[in-house]
Amino acid sequence: MSVDTKTVARIAHLARLKVPEDRLDPLAGELNQLLAWVEQLGEVNTDNVPPLTSVVHARLPRRDDVVTDGDRQADVLANAPDAQNGFFAVPKVIE
Amino acid sequence: MSKLISGATGEWEVVIGLEVHAQVTSNSKLFSGAATEFGAEPNTQVSLVDAAMPGMLPVINAYCVEQAVRTGLALDAQINLYSIFDRKNYFYADLPQGYQISQYKQPVVGEGIITLDLKDGETKEVGIERLHLEQDAGKSMHDQHPTMTYVDLNRSGVALMEIVSKPDMRSSEEAGAYLKKLRTILRYIGTCDGNMEQGSMRADVNVSVRKPGGPLGTRCEIKNVNSVRFVQQAIEYEARRQIDVIEDGGKIVQETRLYDVAQGVTRSMRSKEEAHDYRYFPDPDLLPLELDPAWVDEIKAGLPELPDEKKNRLMRDFGLSVYDAGVMVSEPEIGVYFEEVAKGRDPKQASNWVTGSLFAALNAKGVSITESPVTAANLGKLIDLIADNTISGRIAKDVFEIMVETGGDPAAIVEEKGLKQITDTGFIEGIVDRIIAENPGQVAQYDGGANPKVIGWFVGQVMKQSQGKANPAQVNELLKKKLG
Amino acid sequence: MSELTDLTIAGALSGLDKGEFTSRELTQAYIAEVENGRALNAFTTETPDKALEMADAADAARRSGDAGPLNGIPLAIKDLFCTKGVLTTASSHILDGFKPPYESSVTANLWRDGAVMLGKVSLDEFAMGSSNETSFYGPVQNPWRTTDGKARVPGGSSGGSAAAVAARLAMGATGTDTGGSIRQPASFCGLAGIKPTYGRCSRWGIIAFASSLDQAGPITRNVEDAAIMLRSMAGYDPKDSTSINTPVPDYRKALTGDIRGLKIGIPQEYRMDGTPPDVLALWDRGIQWMKDAGAQIVDISLPHTKYALATYYIVAPAEASSNLARYDGVRYGLREQGGNLIEMYENTRGAGFGEEVQRRILIGTYVLSAGYYDAYYLKAQKVRTLIAQDFEQAFGRVDAILTPTAPCSAFSPGEKSDDPISMYLNDVFTVPASLAGIPGMSVPAGICGAGLPLGLQILGRPFEEETVLKVGHVIEQAAAFGARPRIWWKEAA
């Protein structure tokens, strides 16, 4: 599998990273190098091996259905680059 | 009943599958302790987890799991004792984490069945593909500011059940019946309030068309339709659109569309279409969800009577018709009301009163059965007054009208207005004798029973003179005797 | 008062108890050292006022008999732990100005036990790195230099933590370890550092890098101090679904010095080609110390060791790509304007994340993307199962495992920056334990030819930190590692 600049651009967009045009080619090179390196996992026979889901061998803890949080609009908005009238504000989304 | 749609090249069959997002009835969110109530001030029902602050972690709400399992059991579905929460990754202003916690390959509930109630007592089974738990997103508002979108995270993290049907429906009516039946079931078991206006239930509608018996066509998904009527309209429009495209030599492109309520058309959502690649993977902040089979059994044992069971029982025990029984179970509150009225009384009478006068009155007032001015207890008493001959059926209608307006007790109304039925034979006999004496022409017409219809005229006269209070059975009997 | 900063945590606690000095005096001494040590660039935020306030509170608690187990001890906090009202950056531009309205569970535990916060210390951006060169706030210097005076990196990602403790700018520091980020900098700076079992310390309030691997732990000057700090940091937290509800022992009690009869595994696969002779020689010395102490040496095999790095460099970036999606300029941190929402996201994230973070987000996004998931992520998680099974089997035969911590001593700034893979190879001995979630500790055990510290790593069964600490303590005693970096940073100041 080889990554070309078009793929890098697509992945960068998927990850919402602005990558300058002139970085696409070097990045493709780096990604290919990395992918070639991890390709070694192909040597390992993993037939009938389940994927690891967690190293923790425990039952998923559950909460009771009670309201324990909220009513902290100021905390929620305190760090926002742009908060208006109790809302987060972002550039207009056209649907 | 033909479900096929005719086009220029012959008949077409529409194939429909529904993905319903149903908000789980719970106090707090799926993975945080913030409240779920509808209509709060913006960003007041938001925990730091819901706002995806750095380092915040999800902890699952046990009751939401229970609700999903309860729903699965009510849909006669397979409960998966081992399921996984995955992250569905995409960027959107109202998705603070940049991913939605959902279930992808291993959902908590597997295949099940819903039986649809169609016209004329017909039924149809529609398969359930799966049910999984996931988080709702926040809300974006585009009309509050000229250049900005406002984001409210109150809904962010609210628990949803996504219930996916198999592509088993073949008409908009069936899709409508599916939604109604699903909503009824959810409301019976109390896992979702089914309130489509408030967004507690939304449907994604998958539509394709094909020649009858042919291979499945390419489908389009109409997103987020929020009423049964719109779902049906959207299907009808979309099926016709697809047939036209194909018959004009075009091809259906698999895409996401939205239903424009104002125009009554579906429209492509190309903006949302770009590069869908959700990169699902198991959420490492959570462990697999393992259920104890005994706990599942306990929930099963605690399930209330489901609509289909109740319908069968009402038909069996009360002798209701398929149609009437269907009406009685369509909403849990109607069934409860009906059973209270019918208990120890003539079920046919009870059913007639509920589906007739009561529904008409509720409709006219625009209120639901829980807000009915006539309580089930009072309607029952009214039927009792007819049964013990205190009032006649005709007077009962008048009493009912007063009950609708005042919410009063029927016995008190009868008492107060002096509407009690007259059963004093002597008194009735007096009226009968007088009318016979005053109307020899009609007596001749009756001709000793040769023309039996005329007796109705006499009954009418007696009732009129007694202000409707004479016992009609006694009146009939006396007239027959006296007219020979 | 310079001798105050020479005390270990254990020594300081005893001095405080005896009333030889107050926490205020101790804290003032450290505040002065923090100021003198700015040439190291270890701190991203200094909080001297807060420190003195906390010290006074600790002194008051001690007077009223309410002294906690860490009462009055000045610590540095890795800037990956959210601290209420105090700038928290993950050493990233994208968290500009972020002051959390909450306190991480681990730091809250430390403050509960009376510890004092001197400030926040630097790290590789979002903990992604092994040299502390990727911090937005500039590289951190290792207090240690080669005999001939050459600068070295402190290791990473907890490089600020290790540099601060080694230079006596703090008595101890919190670290986090995802693939070796506590153990490797501890080794590079001549310190003790333990990554406990995954699930032992709460992750709540720690900025996530790779959720299935991240674990907090202490970096201290010796094993006893690590035991003291870990006891306060550890504990069940109902806010972290991967936290384990099991009691926290008094780890200090495990330091008996007695490892007679203990079986110590030596994994043959860790004897890798190209490992410098210094490192191998130290390992052999460690084996001899174990034998001398009466432990039994057992040769073991961890057959999938060579695949651990590749596995890690799929799993960790994949999780990171998702964990870092929340940094979008909407709710906190940096926002770079854009014509529409997508442009705003791309500009913010493009400008806010450094090169290494972007590289890992890209690789993580790629390995999870449609068509590649099975070949990369799923495959890696299957290999991870095998790696975890290797350890399970080994721990059926041995009580602990002894290995080198890193394949080299601290390297030069810039030495590995151009070649990500050579940088990644630095984690070769630490990553397998991270993938398996087992506890691991680095203990300073020797000095390499260039005059730099080298550590040995002890691995244990899940939740057997006591065994790990006990063995580490014996190595520490045997190694009698007394070396200290020459103080050059004060001249530079």
Ligand SMILES: [Mg+2]
């Ligand atoms: Mg869907």
Ligand SMILES: [Zn+2]
């Ligand atoms: Zn969904």
